[in-house]
């Protein structure tokens with residue numbers, strides 16, 4: 001075999017690899033962003049504290065931040081125990097929704113008939129009023145993890161299916177033509193091109209699902225007759241005149257959602273780093 | 285082996301949604317490529333060149349006329365490399381989708397990387413490659429498809445002028461060593477004359493062949509050769525462009 005001219009070699013420096021661009025989006029440096037968030041938080045807390053002190057509000061309705069902070073500290077083991085319960089429900093729920101949602105999106109993508117017939121039902125499933133069905137689920141599945149997983153899974157499932165399906169649909173039609181001239185079967189197109197291309201969609205969906213899954217967990221605990229979890233703690237705290245504890249629990253829930261979101265973003269960067277690079281084929 | 289035969293082909297697109305609006309992409313289009321021949325097709329943008337290649341590849345069926353061709357592989361205008369796969373795996377995709385196991389596919393692709401000056405970039409992902417390198421990886425993928433006919437759709441149109449010239453010289457050498465039946469679509473008349481055995485000039489839409497130039501010049505050719513320049517002028521004239 002002959003060697004063809006190596007175009008990348010000197011003196012022709014034309015084909016030297018481009019410096020890699022990291023991240024498709026411009027964003028302020030992490031430190032700046034964190035400082036900004038902290039500043040906004042501090043301002044909000046300050047305003048809240050001031051209002052609680054001089055506004056003459058009943059602390060049972062609106063506790064001051066310092067009261068919430070003290071509950072965070074004094075009730076730390078109670079909060080921690082309940083966080084573990086809720087976190088377990090949320091993680092398991094998102095996992096179930098992720099697996100089922102991805103599989104469902106692929107099935108809908110492959111079968112037009114299925115997509116036409118099932119997609120409207122999927123949208124309809126999002127209008128199910130959870131407070132109404134939660135007690136029924138309890139009757140049906142008992143007081144354990146079952147009804148919570150169903151509720152969290154049900155509302156996390158939808159964003160995952162939608163974003164995964166969109167990612168599948170966005171595969172370049174030219175790419176599919178190319179694959180057909182390479183004699184690729186439907187299954188091999190799916191396996192080698194479409195499934196990997198759908199992964200960023202799965203991550204986007206899971207990120208949206210984090211927020212709704214946490215709300216879903218609270219609903220599930222409140223309306224599903226739960227005896228533990230942060231949602232349950234909030235519900236118990238209010239009639240016991242422990243509004244500060246209720247606020248503390250909500251704070252923990254938000255922090256948990258932020259952490260989960262951050263972890264997903266990190267996993268996304270590690271597992272699908274190409275998703276935010278310059279788009280495939282910068283040629284036009 | 286029959287190469288490529290396109291006879292009196294018509295291709296009409298109906299605009300979706302709006303009834304009655306039709307785009308006649310090709311009308312009475314003829315094209316022949318003998319086995320082993322390199323035929324360049326030049327024409328204005330929108331004259332149906334990509335449509336012609338898809339017909340040759342069997343991705344579309346003509347509305348009238350006939351298309352007969354040996355199995356053809358498409359090299360689309362954009363390289364369409366998979367951003368998550370290494371350069372080597374991208375080239376080996378042609379084998380993978382036919383069921384060749386990953387290791388064997390890579391082993392088969394490696395020698396092509398050496399031949400095409402891509403050694404050392406096997407594990408690089410496409411985003412780390414220059415435009416010229418990406419195009420060469422895409423070309424390895426095209427060759428590994430193992431089809432007798434290559435349908436190349438403006439393969440160098442997106443490259444900067446200098447890289448494009450290098451790549452044209454490179455493709456000429458590759459095809460000298462790996463003879464295939466090639467239908468090379470381009471809107472660069474010079475590229476057509478430098479690379480092809482024959483140049484087919486298409487009319488604006490609806491596209492059909494309006495002129496055919498036998499190149500018949502010794503290789504390697506350079507864009508500055510007097511004969512190349514003369515042919516280029518004739519092709520431009522046939523295109524109706526001010527020479």
Ligand SMILES: Nc1ncnc2c1ncn2[C@@H]1O[C@H](COP(=O)(O)OP(=O)(O)O)[C@@H](O)[C@H]1O
Nearest residue numbers: 297298307309328329330331332333334335336
């Ligand atoms: N799938 C399609 N649906 C509708 N119109 C199309 C389609 N493909 C091509 N056309 C039209 O046919 C004409 C020829 O397109 P194309 O073959 O891509 O031209 P070229 O490659 O020469 O630029 C264009 O006017 C284009 O808009």
Ligand SMILES: [Mg+2]
Nearest residue numbers: 333334361437
């Ligand atoms: Mg085109």
